[in-house]
Every structure is written in C-alpha cells, then in structure tokens.
Amino acid sequence: MPVFLSHDDADFDAQFEALLHMKRESDADVDAVVADIIADVRNRGDAAVLELTAKFDRMELGADQLAFTSEEMDAAIAQVPEAERAALELAASRIRAYHERQLPQDARWTDEAGAELGWRWSAVDAAGLYVPGGLASYPSSVLMNAIPAQVAGVRRLCICAPTPDGLANPLVLLAARLSGVDTVYRIGGAQAVAAMAYGTQTIQRVDKITGPGNAFVAAAKRRVFGQVGIDMIAGPSEILVIADANNDPDWIAVDLLSQAEHDESAQSILITDDAGFGQAVAAAVDARLQTLERAHIAGPSWRDFGAVVVVRDMAQAVELSDRIAPEHLEIACDDAEGIAAKVRHAGAIFIGAWTPEAIGDYIGGPNHVLPTARSARFSSGLSVLDFMKRTTLARMTPEALAAIGPAAETLAISESLEAHGLSVRARLDRLNTEA
Amino acid sequence: MPVFLSHDDADFDAQFEALLHMKRESDADVDAVVADIIADVRNRGDAAVLELTAKFDRMELGADQLAFTSEEMDAAIAQVPEAERAALELAASRIRAYHERQLPQDARWTDEAGAELGWRWSAVDAAGLYVPGGLASYPSSVLMNAIPAQVAGVRRLCICAPTPDGLANPLVLLAARLSGVDTVYRIGGAQAVAAMAYGTQTIQRVDKITGPGNAFVAAAKRRVFGQVGIDMIAGPSEILVIADANNDPDWIAVDLLSQAEHDESAQSILITDDAGFGQAVAAAVDARLQTLERAHIAGPSWRDFGAVVVVRDMAQAVELSDRIAPEHLEIACDDAEGIAAKVRHAGAIFIGAWTPEAIGDYIGGPNHVLPTARSARFSSGLSVLDFMKRTTLARMTPEALAAIGPAAETLAISESLEAHGLSVRARLDRLNTEA
Numbered sequence: 001m002p003v004f005l006s007h008d009d010a011d012f013d014a015q016f017e018a019l020l021h022m023k024r025e026s027d028a029d030v031d032a033v034v035a036d037i038i039a040d041v042r043n044r045g046d047a048a049v050l051e052l053t054a055k056f057d058r059m060e061l062g063a064d065q066l067a068f069t070s071e072e073m074d075a076a077i078a079q080v081p082e083a084e085r086a087a088l089e090l091a092a093s094r095i096r097a098y099h100e101r102q103l104p105q106d107a108r109w110t111d112e113a114g115a116e117l118g119w120r121w122s123a124v125d126a127a128g129l130y131v132p133g134g135l136a137s138y139p140s141s142v143l144m145n146a147i148p149a150q151v152a153g154v155r156r157l158c159i160c161a162p163t164p165d166g167l168a169n170p171l172v173l174l175a176a177r178l179s180g181v182d183t184v185y186r187i188g189g190a191q192a193v194a195a196m197a198y199g200t201q202t203i204q205r206v207d208k209i210t211g212p213g214n215a216f217v218a219a220a221k222r223r224v225f226g227q228v229g230i231d232m233i234a235g236p237s238e239i240l241v242i243a244d245a246n247n248d249p250d251w252i253a254v255d256l257l258s259q260a261e262h263d264e265s266a267q268s269i270l271i272t273d274d275a276g277f278g279q280a281v282a283a284a285v286d287a288r289l290q291t292l293e294r295a296h297i298a299g300p301s302w303r304d305f306g307a308v309v310v311v312r313d314m315a316q317a318v319e320l321s322d323r324i325a326p327e328h329l330e331i332a333c334d335d336a337e338g339i340a341a342k343v344r345h346a347g348a349i350f351i352g353a354w355t356p357e358a359i360g361d362y363i364g365g366p367n368h369v370l371p372t373a374r375s376a377r378f379s380s381g382l383s384v385l386d387f388m389k390r391t392t393l394a395r396m397t398p399e400a401l402a403a404i405g406p407a408a409e410t411l412a413i414s415e416s417l418e419a420h421g422l423s424v425r426a427r428l429d430r431l432n433t434e435a
Numbered sequence: 436m437p438v439f440l441s442h443d444d445a446d447f448d449a450q451f452e453a454l455l456h457m458k459r460e461s462d463a464d465v466d467a468v469v470a471d472i473i474a475d476v477r478n479r480g481d482a483a484v485l486e487l488t489a490k491f492d493r494m495e496l497g498a499d500q501l502a503f504t505s506e507e508m509d510a511a512i513a514q515v516p517e518a519e520r521a522a523l524e525l526a527a528s529r530i531r532a533y534h535e536r537q538l539p540q541d542a543r544w545t546d547e548a549g550a551e552l553g554w555r556w557s558a559v560d561a562a563g564l565y566v567p568g569g570l571a572s573y574p575s576s577v578l579m580n581a582i583p584a585q586v587a588g589v590r591r592l593c594i595c596a597p598t599p600d601g602l603a604n605p606l607v608l609l610a611a612r613l614s615g616v617d618t619v620y621r622i623g624g625a626q627a628v629a630a631m632a633y634g635t636q637t638i639q640r641v642d643k644i645t646g647p648g649n650a651f652v653a654a655a656k657r658r659v660f661g662q663v664g665i666d667m668i669a670g671p672s673e674i675l676v677i678a679d680a681n682n683d684p685d686w687i688a689v690d691l692l693s694q695a696e697h698d699e700s701a702q703s704i705l706i707t708d709d710a711g712f713g714q715a716v717a718a719a720v721d722a723r724l725q726t727l728e729r730a731h732i733a734g735p736s737w738r739d740f741g742a743v744v745v746v747r748d749m750a751q752a753v754e755l756s757d758r759i760a761p762e763h764l765e766i767a768c769d770d771a772e773g774i775a776a777k778v779r780h781a782g783a784i785f786i787g788a789w790t791p792e793a794i795g796d797y798i799g800g801p802n803h804v805l806p807t808a809r810s811a812r813f814s815s816g817l818s819v820l821d822f823m824k825r826t827t828l829a830r831m832t833p834e835a836l837a838a839i840g841p842a843a844e845t846l847a848i849s850e851s852l853e854a855h856g857l858s859v860r861a862r863l864d865r866l867n868t869e870a
Contacts, residue, residue: 084849087842094839098552101544107536116786117533117800122779124813138850171849207813225657226668229813233661251861257854293853340828344557351551351830356858359831362843365552366827378559378642378664380825390815392801393775395786396794404529407522408797414519414606415573418728419692423791426686 002282002306006275007316019307020323020374024236024265025215034219037190038197045200052191057164059186063202068173068184076170077177084171091363092143092178098365099151102384108393114400118393123153124229126204127387128196129181130211131161131172133188139175140361144368144382145211146179152387157181158206160196162188188213193220197228210382212369231386235373236265239357240326240346242317243281244333245274247353253284255330258358260301261294267305269324271317278308318342325376328357347376398431437717437741441710442751454742455758455809459671459700460650469654472625473632480635487626492599494621498637503608503619511605512612519606526798527578527613533800534586537819543828549835553828558588559664561639562822563631564616565646566596566607568623574606575796579803579817580646581614587822592616593641595631597623623648628655632663645817647804666821670808671700674792675761675781677752678716679768680709682788688719690765693793695733695741702740704759706752713743753777760811763792782811833866 005015040048046063053059068076080088108118129145131137142159149157159176161168163186176184185203187195193213199205209221210231221230239259243252256268272278285302289295311317318339321329325345332353333339340351347370350357361368369382396405405424412420440450475483481498488494503511515523543553564580566572577594584592594611596603598621611619620638622630628648634640644656645666656665674694678687691703707713720737724730746752753774756764760780767788768774775786782805785792796803804817831840840859847855 083845087845087849090839090842091846094546094548097546101542109536111529111532111800113529115799119801125779140846140850222657222660225660226808226810229810248861248865251858254854254858254861258852258858261852261854288854288857293851298854337830343826344560345824346826348827348829351828354833354836354862355829355831356862358847358852358855358858359836359840359843360827360829361852361855362846363839364550364829364831365546366554366829370827371824373661375661375664376824376826378824381827383825385820389780389806389811389813390818391778391781391811392783392795392805392816393786394783394790394795394799394801395772396790396799398789401789401794404525404798405794407525408794410518410522411526411575411797412793414522415575416728417693417696417793419689419696419723419733420793420796422723423686423689423693423793426683426689427789427791430683 002302002308004278004308006310007312016309016320022267022305024267024305030215030219034190034216034223038194038220038223041191041194041200042198046202049187049191049195049200049203052189053187056189057162059163059166061186066185066187066202068186073173073177073184076168077174079170080174085174088139088143088171088175088178091140092147094363094365095143095147096151099148099367099384103151104385104388113403114397115404116395119390120393121388121390123155123388124207125154126156126206127154127208127210128206129157129159130192130209130213130217131159132213132217133162133164137161137169137172139169139171140368141212142172142175142181143179146176146181148367148382148384149387150180152384154387156204156206158183158185158196160185160187160192162186162192190216190220193217193224197224208387210369210386231369231382232371232375232379236267237262238267238326238372239328239330240269240271240321240324241330242271242314242321242333242339243277244272245277246334247277247332249277249280249284250288251353251356252281252332253288255356256281256285256302256306257288257292257298258356259328260298260306261292262297264297264300265305266301268302269307269309271309271311271320273311273313273317275310278310282308314339321346325374327370327372327376328360330355330357345376347371347381401427402431437737437743439713439743441745442747451744451755457702457740459702459740465650465654469625469651469658473629473655473658476626476629476635477633481637484622484626484630484635484638487624488622491624492597494598494601496621501620501622501637503621508608508612508619511603512609514605515609520609523574523578523606523610523613526575527582527610529798529800530578530582531586534583534802534819538586539820539823548838549832550839551830554825555828556823556825558590558823559642560589561591561641562589562643562645563641564592564594565627565644565648565652566594567648567652568597568599572596572604572607574604574610575803576647577607577610578614581611581616583802583817583819584822585615587819589822591639591641593618593620593631595620595622595627597621597627625651625655628652628659632659643822645804645821666804666817667806667810667814671702672697673702673761673807674763674765675704675706675756675759676765677706677749677756677768677774678712679707680712681769682712682767684712684715684719685723686788686791687716687767688723690791691716691720691737691741692723692727692733693791694763695736696727696729697732699732699735700740701736703737704742704744706744706746706755708746708748708752710745713745717743749774756781760809762805762807762811763795765790765792780811782806782816836862837866
C-alpha cells in the first residue's frame with residue numbers, strides 16, 4: 001500500500017517530512033570498489049578494461065573489438081523495423097529543434113569607463129555519453145544526451161554502452177548514428193567512466209561525461225569530476241502529479257505507473273485536493289497492475305514509495321511540490337497554467353491533462369535527463385549549455401586603466417597582494433611619464 | 436629556475452607534456468578526515484561545529500556566537516578606511532553591471548505540431564558562500580561570489596568565513612553587506628561546508644555552495660555534491676601570458692608574479708615567439724623578486740612551476756594555450772584581438788598589454804572565480820547561471836498529442852515500457868471515441 005496523507009492528519013508535517021527524506025537507494029558502499037577500478041584502468045588501460053568487461057559483462061573481447069565497427073553498426077541498424085526508425089527520426093528532429101533554441105549568445109560591449117568587456121561561448125572538444133545496459137538500454141537516452149552535444153558543436157562524441165553477454169540494442173546504434181556519435185564502445189560500469197576520463201591505448205579521453213547509470217557509474221562520475229566535467233549524479237526517477245477531481249483516474253494512474261515501472265526505487269506521488277479522487281486513482285493503479293507487463297517492478301515501487309497526498313487547496317499543493325522539487329511535475333488541473341507559473345523548483349513541468357509525462361521522455365523536445373532526488377532545487381536538466389563553456393573577455397585602453405586601475409591597486413594592497421598592485425602601477429606610471 | 440622550453444628542442448613535445456601534467460598539489464589523503472567531519476556535523480549539529488572550530492581555529496564560541504551580529508558587523512565596517520570603501524563600492528558596482536547582463540531569458544513557443552514548449556529560469560532559494568581565511572581573506576572573493584547570487588535573485592545568502600584566533604577582516608564584512616549577504620558565520624573548513632549542506636540547529640541549510648578553499652574544503656564540497664549544488668572543485672591559481680617582443684619585460688614580469696604570489700603551488704607560464712624576450716622577462720622577474728613583499732611565496736612558485744616557452748609563431752602559441760586551457764590568459768601581442776579570437780579553452784582572456792590580469796581580480800567586472808587545473812576545457816567561471824536553474828515546460832493540445840503521441844507510443848513499446856505507452860494510448864483512445 002502506498003502512503004496516504006491528508007492535510008488534516010494530526011501528524012501531517014512529520015509524515016510529509018518522512019516522505020521527503022524516504023531512503024530509496026541502498027547504502028552499499030560501492031565507493032571502494034569503484035576507486036580500485038578507476039586506478040586499475042588508469043594504470044593498465046585497455047588490459048584492465050578488457051578484463052573487467054570479461055568479468056562483469058561476460059564478454060571476451062580484444063582491444064580491436066572495444067568499438068563497434070561501421071559494418072557492425074550498419075548490420076544492426078538494418079534490423080530496425082520501419083515504424084521504429086520513423087519514430088526515432090521524428091524524436092531526433094523534435095529534440096534537435098528544441099535544443100537549437102538553447103544556443104547561447106556571445107556578448108561584447110564598451111562601458112562608460114572605456115573598458116571593453118564581454119564573453120564568448122565555445123563547445124567542449126570531446127564528450128562521452130554513458131548509456132546503460134544491454135538489450136534494455138534506451139535509444140531515447142542516446143538522443144537526449146547526444147543531440148545537445150551535437151547542437152553545441154562538440155567535435156568528437158563517443159558512447160559507452162555495455163552489451164552484457166554480447167546483446168546490443170539495434171535502436172541504440174541507430175540513435176547514435178542519428179545524433180552524430182563517432183564511436184560506440186561496448187563497455188560499461190566504472191571501467192567505462194574511467195576509460196573516458198583518463199583514456200586508454202584504444203579509447204581517447206573526453207572532456208565531459210554525461211548520462212545515467214547505476215550506483216557504480218554514479219560513484220565513478222563523482223570520482224572523476226574535476227578531471228572531466230560531468231552532468232549530474234543521477235538517482236532513481238520520480239514523478240509528482242498534481243490533479244484535481246476533474247480528471248479520469250485511469251489517466252493519472254497510468255501516468256504514475258509510467259515512472260514506477262522504471263525501477264523498484266522509482267517514486268510516484270499524487271497530490272490532489274479531493275480525497276475521493278485520490279482513492280479512485282489508487283484503485284485505478286491497482287487495476288492496471290493486474291495486467292501491466294512490468295507489474296513486478298511498478299508494483300513494489302508503488303507499494304514502497306508511492307504516495308497520495310490530499311491537500312487543502314492548490315496553493316498548498318504548490319508549496320508541497322516546491323519542497324519535493326520533483327524531477328517530473330505533471331499538473332492536471334483546471335488552472336494548470338496558473339499553478340505551473342507559481343512552481344519554483346521542478347526539472348520539467350507537463351501542463352494540463354493532455355500532456356502525459358511520457359511525451360517528455362520521447363518526443364516532446366525538452367530533455368528527459370533531469371535532476372532527481374530533490375536536486376531540482378539547484379540544478380537543471382541536460383542542455384546544450386552542459387556541452388559548452390564561457391570565456392570572459394576584458395580589454396582595457398590606457399584611458400580605461402587610468403579610470404579604474406587605481407581602485408584595483410587599492411584593493412590589491414588591502415589584500416596584501418603587492419604584485420597585483422604593481423602590475424597596475426607599472427602601467428599607470430608609464431601613462432604619467434608620457435603625459 | 437623556471438623551465439625554459441623551445442619549440443626546436445629535440446624533446447619539446449615530451450617536455451611540454453610534462454609541464455602540462457606537473458603535479459602542484461600534495462596527495463595528502465584528506466578525504467577520510469573530511470568524511471568523519473561531515474558525519475559528525477550531520478549527527479551532532481552545532482555541538483560538532485563548535486568543537487571543530489575550537490580545535491582548528493582556536494575559538495571557543497557558543498552557538499549564539501556562530502554568526503556576526505549586526506552590531507559586530509557595523510563596528511568592524513566602521514573601521515574600513517574611506518579609500519578602501521570607495522574602491523570596494525566601485526568594484527561592486529562594476530561586477531554587478533557585468534553580471535546583470537548574464538540574466539538568462541525565458542522562452543515559450545508553439546511548434547508546427549501545436550505543442551507548446553519552453554523553459555523558465557528561477558533562482559535557487561538559498562546559497563552559501565565559502566570565504567577562506569581570517570585576516571588574509573579576500574573581500575574581492577566575497578563580491579565575486581555574492582553579487583552573481585544576488586543578481587540571480589537568491590532569497591537567502593550566507594557566508595562562512597573562518598576567523599582563526601578571532602581575527603576577522605573588516606573589508607570582508609563590508610563586502611558582504613555591499614552584496615546583500617544576510618548572515619556571516621565565523622566558521623570554516625569541512626565543518627562549515629557540512630553545516631551549510633545539511634544544516635544545524637543554528638545554521639539553516641542552503642541549496643548551493645560556492646567559493647574557493649583549501650584541500651579540506653574542496654574534498655568536503657565533492658562529498659556534499661548532490662545533497663547541494665557546488666560551483667567547482669578549485670585548485671591553485673595559474674596564469675598564461677602570450678607576449679611578443681614588443682612589450683616591456685617588466686610589465687609581463689609583474690603579471691606573472693601576480694599569480695605566483697598567491698600560493699607556492701600557483702603556476703605562471705610565458706609563451707613568446709622571441710627567445711631573447713623570454714630571457715628578458717625571466718631577468719625582470721628575478722629583479723622584482725629582490726624586493727617583492729611576498730617573494731617567499733612567489734619565488735618558490737616561479738622556481739618550481741614557472742615556465743618560459745618559446746614558440747615558432749603565434750599559431751603554435753594558440754595551439755599550446757588550448758592544451759593548457761589556462762584559468763587566466765593574458766595576450767600582449769600586436770594582434771592580441773586576432774589571437775584571442777582563435778583561443779578555444781580559457782577561463783578568462785585579458786586582451787592587450789593594457790589589461791593586466793589583476794584588473795580582472797578586482798574591478799574589471801567579469802568574475803574572478805575561474806576554472807583551474809585545465810578544467811576550462813569543460814567549465815566556466817562563476818556566473819549568475821550558477822545560482823539559477825531551468826525548468827522545461829511542455830503543454831500538449833489534443834491535436835498535438837494526436838500528431839506526435841503515436842511515435843512516443845512506438846518508442847515506449849520498443850523500450851518495453853508499457854505504462855509509458857499506455858499513458859499516451861489512454862488519451863488517444865478518448866480522442867478516437869469522441870471523434
């Protein structure tokens with residue numbers, strides 16, 4: 001049974017806090033294992049990667065088999081049914097159109113002191129995308145990672161996608177080709193992250209690593225952060241639906257299940273201002289679970305982490321939603337737009353009952369790599385900006401330096417940084433001499 | 436003696452690689468200590484913070500003394516000499532003007548399928564700024580961290596600034612007040628980072644932590660990343676100057692020393708196309724070191740990590756510069772603007788001989804918190820965006836869902852995520868029933 005809370009429960013605040021801090025991931029200390037794997041890959045390169053791949057993915061490869069050949073990709077891609085190819089192409093084109101609007105502007109101006117200031121954006125040289133898991137790997141995640149990188153102008157793009165027991169998903173390879181990926185490596189885990197961060201004889205190192213993964217991948221990303229850029233440390237997925245009674249309970253039920261079916265650790269929460277509607281949705285979830293293919297995953301997720309929260313009114317719904325800072329927020333209410341405008345912390349908002357979250361997973365256009373575990377309080381979904389960086393620009397004229405240099409010298413001296421002051425003073429003295 | 440390399444040395448490439456990967460920080464394993472400190476602060480809150488402050492900063496405080504009172508700040512600020520106050524105010528206003536231009540735009544549009552898409556930026560609720568050390572703490576760093584947060588619209592801003600032996604820098608407190616900081620805590624180290632990330636009885640937790648610090652602070656930031664956002668893991672500072680022979684060697688020498696004086700681990704590199712000029716700059720550095728106040732710091736930095744690299748031409752200078760990906764890049768050449776335009780990886784560029792890097796440290800306007808240790812390959816200096824996050828927006832009409840929903844359903848089924856497909860199908864069926 002999922003948790004049922006109501007705003008008029010005596011211990012509502014305590015219960016809501018407990019919901020907020022519910023532990024959904026095991027504490028298994030993978031960090032030591034991951035540290036060893038990274039050190040091994042740094043020391044032994046390909047040899048370590050090949051051994052670890054044999055061990056974890058049961059694949060005996062040579063170094064020359066780490067990457068899919070062009071022929072292997074062609075052969076796999078040829079198997080993709082036409083309907084799936086067309087759907088993936090439509091998704092790619094919509095995701096590209098959305099992300100092209102994120103390209104940032106350079107700037108350059110001269111201020112009243114005569115100082116020329118500005119900035120310039122540029123792409124990282126090389127990015128590596130992690131795509132979890134074998135046959136169950138998601139082609140949509142390839143598009144969501146690779147297309148922003150491609151739009152940003154990244155020169156070299158590679159994917160690491162483990163193929164346990166040699167099983168590869170042809171759609172993943174098609175998605176890689178549709179989004180300009182140069183090389184797909186059939187490796188995974190912490191060893192793949194280490195190889196992309198430090199390079200091996202065969203695998204060129206990259207500057208930025210993005211993409212979801214299991215606890216080992218997350219721990220490896222945390223460890224290599226600084227050596228390379230990373231997007232975020234992802235946790236299990238979650239959805240919050242705010243819905244009033246003016247909805248079909250079954251629509252809301254399948255929306256909640258569409259997160260629950262990802263992972264037993266996923267979390268689906270309904271906030272509603274109508275207790276009866278909340279009960280109806282819970283009943284509809286139970287009904288759907290009778291036949292759902294992934295009921296063995298969605299069922300435990302809903303039972304262990306699901307929640308129905310009955311609120312006084314929609315103002316309270318917004319307040320609680322901001323405390324949750326959900327990865328996905330679906331708003332199925334009469335005034336969906338007005339409620340959306342009041343939300344401060346959410347990775348992605350799906351406005352109105354005709355916008356199921358699944359649209360955002362595949363084809364809407366916005367990215368589906370989003371901040372989990374309340375990190376929407378301080379971070380954003382993946383975007384073109386994750387594959388770019390900004391260089392600030394400053395150019396002084398002698399006049400500008402004369403105008404603002406003395407203040408810099410004063411501050412340098414106050415911070416006991418004499419050479420800082422001298423670097424300004426040497427130039428100001430020249431001006432005085434020349435005048 | 437710093438390293439001298441010339442493009443026509445037989446082993447130039449190997450020597451340059453060695454320069455690139457020079458180890459400037461000790462390997463001291465602070466991570467275990469930091470893990471214990473963080474656990475202690477999470478478990479015991481204020482009590483742990485107070486004990487650790489007594490131990491490391493030799494300050495016996497009560498919980499009610501963790502923050503400076505308004506009266507304490509007033510009294511300290513009253514001591515600031517007028518020239519320093521004026522310089523700090525000019526710096527604050529110029530930094531604010533620069534960062535106000537970084538405020539990002541929201542977007543909303545309807546595409547050809549009838550889908551309404553967009554995004555909206557919002558500020559984090561609360562940010563905590565770490566300001567290292569006592570009397571030597573830098574008021575400029577307060578401005579550079581706090582003003583972007585203030586411009587972003589952060590509602591609550593606090594500073595942690597240790598005051599070893601009770602020594603506080605009045606300019607730091609003035610800088611805090613000029614940039615809208617609500618509370619200044621007199622604590623530092625990993626305990627300050629832990630307190631800001633998890634909160635204590637007295638210290639409210641924040642959503643984002645920024646600012647430089649020693650190895651303990653850096654390790655603590657890496658550990659709390661995910662619980663809160665962080666800006667970057669900062670290492671020792673560095674400067675690269677590209678200069679032709681058409682410069683006063685003394686100007687370039689003080690510019691190099693202005694980084695070297697920060698830290699014995701700082702690194703200053705000159706790239707020039709004129710070997711004689713390189714020698715002249717090295718001689719000018721030696722001359723300045725005879726009298727420089729911080730020669731005991733700048734001398735070892737220049738001796739151990741300094742370098743003069745003589746290149747074939749400015750094209751090679753740009754190529755090597757991009758491999759270094761310097762935090763600060765000063766370009767003092769005839770065609771400074773043309774060279775700057777070719778650079779791909781740098782935190783900040785200072786264009787032309789009238790733009791000493793120190794201008795950027797204090798008063799130019801751009802931020803001085805910049806990516807170190809080659810991380811300009813993938814990251815940017817601190818900006819308003821570090822204190823904001825983006826929520827993506829999507830709203831489908833029934834018509835839009837009819838247009839793009841079937842492709843989402845196809846992809847969901849291909850990924851074996853039935854409930855995803857059902858959430859679209861339930862709505863499409865309603866449309867078909869109604870039609």
